[in-house]
Amino acid sequence: MAEHRQDEEGGEVPEMTRLDSRQIWVLTIRVGLVAAVLALAAWILDRPAREWGIPASALPGATLALGLGATVIVPRRRYRRWGYREGADELEIRRGTLIRVRTIVPFPRVQHIDVAQGPIQRPFGLATLILHTAGTHGAAVPLPGLAMADAEAMRDRIRGKIREDLA
Amino acid sequence: MSDAPDPIPRRLHPATLVARWLKSAPQMLAGAAGLLVAVRDRDLAPLLTFALGFLLLAAVLAALYWWRFRYTIGPGEIVIEKGLLRRQRRIIPFDRVQDIAIERKLLARLFGTAAVRIETGGAAKDEGTLDMIALADAEALRDRVRHGAGPAGAHAEAALPEEPVLFAMDLPRLVLSGLFGFSLVFFAVIAGALQQLDQFGLFNWSDWFTPERADRAAHLITARLALGLAAMMLALGLVAGVGRAVTRDFGFTLTRTAAGLRRRRGLFTLSEVVIPIRRAQVALIESGPLARLFGWHRLSFQTLGADRKEGGVQVAAPFARMAEILPVLAAAGFPEPPPRQALHGVPRRALVRQSAPALAMAALAAAAAFLVEPWLGLAALALLAAALIGILRWRKHGHALGERALFVADGYLKRRMWIVPYEKTQTIRVMRGPVQRALRLSNLLLDTAGSGALVSPEMHDLDAAEAETMADALLARFQAARAGRPPRSSS
Numbered sequence: 208m209a210e211h212r213q214d215e216e217g218g219e220v221p222e223m224t225r226l227d228s229r230q231i232w233v234l235t236i237r238v239g240l241v242a243a244v245l246a247l248a249a250w251i252l253d254r255p256a257r258e259w260g261i262p263a264s265a266l267p268g269a270t271l272a273l274g275l276g277a278t279v280i281v282p283r284r285r286y287r288r289w290g291y292r293e294g295a296d297e298l299e300i301r302r303g304t305l306i307r308v309r310t311i312v313p314f315p316r317v318q319h320i321d322v323a324q325g326p327i328q329r330p331f332g333l334a335t336l337i338l339h340t341a342g343t344h345g346a347a348v349p350l351p352g353l354a355m356a357d358a359e360a361m362r363d364r365i366r367g368k369i370r371e372d373l374a
Numbered sequence: 375m376s377d378a379p380d381p382i383p384r385r386l387h388p389a390t391l392v393a394r395w396l397k398s399a400p401q402m403l404a405g406a407a408g409l410l411v412a413v414r415d416r417d418l419a420p421l422l423t424f425a426l427g428f429l430l431l432a433a434v435l436a437a438l439y440w441w442r443f444r445y446t447i448g449p450g451e452i453v454i455e456k457g458l459l460r461r462q463r464r465i466i467p468f469d470r471v472q473d474i475a476i477e478r479k480l481l482a483r484l485f486g487t488a489a490v491r492i493e494t495g496g497a498a499k500d501e502g503t504l505d506m507i508a509l510a511d512a513e514a515l516r517d518r519v520r521h522g523a524g525p526a527g528a529h530a531e532a533a534l535p536e537e538p539v540l541f542a543m544d545l546p547r548l549v550l551s552g553l554f555g556f557s558l559v560f561f562a563v564i565a566g567a568l569q570q571l572d573q574f575g576l577f578n579w580s581d582w583f584t585p586e587r588a589d590r591a592a593h594l595i596t597a598r599l600a601l602g603l604a605a606m607m608l609a610l611g612l613v614a615g616v617g618r619a620v621t622r623d624f625g626f627t628l629t630r631t632a633a634g635l636r637r638r639r640g641l642f643t644l645s646e647v648v649i650p651i652r653r654a655q656v657a658l659i660e661s662g663p664l665a666r667l668f669g670w671h672r673l674s675f676q677t678l679g680a681d682r683k684e685g686g687v688q689v690a691a692p693f694a695r696m697a698e699i700l701p702v703l704a705a706a707g708f709p710e711p712p713p714r715q716a717l718h719g720v721p722r723r724a725l726v727r728q729s730a731p732a733l734a735m736a737a738l739a740a741a742a743a744f745l746v747e748p749w750l751g752l753a754a755l756a757l758l759a760a761a762l763i764g765i766l767r768w769r770k771h772g773h774a775l776g777e778r779a780l781f782v783a784d785g786y787l788k789r790r791m792w793i794v795p796y797e798k799t800q801t802i803r804v805m806r807g808p809v810q811r812a813l814r815l816s817n818l819l820l821d822t823a824g825s826g827a828l829v830s831p832e833m834h835d836l837d838a839a840e841a842e843t844m845a846d847a848l849l850a851r852f853q854a855a856r857a858g859r860p861p862r863s864s865s
Binding site for chain 1: 678799800801802803804805806807808811819821822823824830832842845849852853856
C-alpha cells in the first residue's frame with residue numbers, strides 16, 4: 208500500500224476496470240432527457256419571459272444549446288470517472304465527477320445482491336449490480352453499466368464467496 | 375390450534391384489559407373536554423352519554439384485542455397470533471432471539487406484570503411484544519430462551535449465579551448527573567400545555583396578553599426582576615433535569631452476563647435490557663462541556679437490532695468517571711482509547727474549509743456593520759464565534775489506528791470518542807468534494823451497522839493520499855480480524 212496512485216484531475220482512474228462502453232449511451236440518453244425536459248420548460252416560459260424584456264426564443268435557445276453541450280460533454284466525463292476492481296475478497300468502486308467517492312465493500316459484509324436493469328439500460332443489454340450491506344451510510348452500493356452476462360457472472364462469483372465465508 | 379396438542383396457547387394477563395383501557399382514557403378525556411367547550415351552555419346529558427359511550431367502546435376494543443391475542447411457547451419457538459380483522463401469526467424460533475427485554479411500567483408493577491419484548495435483530499420494528507404477562511411468566515420465558523436454545527454462550531449463564539456488577543449509580547450520583555443534564559424541556563412542556571388550553575378556549579393568550587398589559591409589564595421589568603426570573607428558570611431547569619435523570623436512571627445497574635451486559639434502571643418504569651456483546655458494533659464515549667470539566671463521561675454502545683426507542687444506541691454508563699468506563703469497555707471486548715496526544719490530527723489546510731468561510735463572512739459582516747447597518751455587528755460576532763468553534767473543533771478532531779480498533783475523536787463543545795473494532799466494518803468510503811479536491815483533502819468513513827444517520831465516526835479533511843492509504847490499511851485490518859489472524863501491530 209506504499210505508493211498510491213494520485214489520479215490526475217479529469218484523468219482516468221488507473222488500475223480499474225472500466226464500465227461497458229455502451230454505458231456512455233445510457234448516460235447520454237439520461238442527460239439528454241433532462242436537457243429535453245428543461246428545454247421544454249424554457250419553451251413554455253418563452254412567452255412570459257418576453258414580457259420581462261428577454262428577447263424572443265433567447266431562453267429556449269440558450270437552454271437548448273447548454274443542454275446539447277451537456278449531453279455531449281457530461282456523459283463522457285461521468286463515464287471516465289467510473290471504475291471498479293474486483294478483488295479476491297472485496298469490491299472497490301470509484302465514481303463521481305464533482306464529488307469523488309471510493310467505496311470498498313468486503314464480500315463477507317454483503318447481505319444480498321441484486322442485478323437490476325432499468326428501461327434505458329435494457330435496449331443496450333446493460334445492468335446494475337447492487338451490493339447490499341448492513342451498514343448505514345450507503346448500505347446499498349450500486350455498480351451500473353455492466354453487460355448483463357458480466358453482472359450475473361459477478362453476482363454468482365460474489366455469492367460463491369459469501370457461501371464460502373459462511374461455511 | 376388443533377394439531378399442536380402439547381404447548382397450550384395462552385392469553386395475556388387480564389390486567390392488560392385495564393391497562394389498554396386506561397391508555398386510551400386520556401385521549402377520551404381530552405375529546406370529552408373539547409366537546410365540553412364546544413357545547414358550553416347546552417344540556418350536559420347527551421354529552422355524558424357520549425363520553426360513556428366512548429369509554430365503553432374503548433373497553434370493548436381492549437377486550438377484543440385481549441381476546442384475539444394468543445401466544446404459545448413451544449419447545450423451540452414462540453408463536454404469537456394477533457389481530458382483530460387481519461390475523462397475523464408470527465413464529466420466532468428461540469435460537470434467533472437476541473434478547474428478551476423486560477419492561478415494567480408503573481401500572482404493570484401494581485398488577486405484578488411485565489411487558490416482554492423479544493428482539494431478534496431483524497429489521498422489523500415490532501418483532502414480538504407481549505404486553506403484558508405475569509412477571510413470573512416473563513422471567514420464566516427469558517430464562518427458557520437464555521438457557522434453552524439461546525444463542526451460543528447462553529448455557530454458561532448457570533455458572534454465574536451472581537452477575538458481577540460493572541457499573542452502578544447511587545442516588546447522589548444520580549442527582550448530580552441530573553444537575554449536569556440541566557434541561558429547559560420543562561418550559562416547552564408548560565408552554566405546550568398552555569397552548570392546548572388555549573385551543574380548548576380555557577385560556578386565552580390574546581385576552582391575557584394585551585398591549586396595555588405589556589406596556590405596564592415593561593415598566594415593571596427591572597434588572598433585579600430579570601435576574602430573579604433567570605435564576606428561577608435556572609432552578610426549574612435543574613429540577614427538571616434531576617427529575618428526568620432520577621426517573622429514568624434510578625437504581626442503574628450494569629452487570630456482566632455470559633453473553634452481554636445487563637442493564638436495569640428506572641423509577642416508575644423498570645426496564646431490563648441485555649446488550650449482547652456480539653451485537654455491539656461501536657462504543658462511544660461522550661461528554662458535554664460542563665460535565666467534562668468535572669471529569670464525567672457517558673458510555674454507550676451502538677448495537678444491531680437494538681431497542682427501537684433509542685435508535686440503536688444503548689447507554690451503558692450515563693454518568694461515569696473514565697476509570698469506571700474502562701472496565702465496562704474491557705468487559706464488552708472493546709480496547710481502551712488512546713490519550714488525545716496520541717491521536718493523529720488533521721492537516722492545517724483543513725482550516726480553509728472548516729473555518730475560513732465563516733471568518734471571511736465575519737469580516738464582510740463587520741465591514742457592512744461599519745458602513746451600512748450597525749446591527750450587522752451581531753452577525754459578525756456570531757460568524758466569528760462559528761469560525762472560532764471551527765478552529766477549536768479542528769484541533770480536537772483526530773484518529774488513531776489501534777491494534778484492534780479505529781479511534782475517532784470529534785467535537786469541541788460535546789466531545790465524542792468512537793471506538794470502532796476493525797471486524798465490525800461494513801464498508802469503507804473515501805469521499806471528496808470540489809473544495810476538498812483543490813485542497814487535497816478527503817473524508818474517510820468506516821461504516822458500521824446500526825449507526826445513527828446524524829452522528830457517525832467520519833474523519834473529515836484528512837490528507838487525500840493519507841486517506842487512500844488508510845482505507846487500504848482498514849481493509850487489510852478488517853480481513854486480518856475476520857481471518858482470526860493476530861492483528862498486525864499498529865503503524
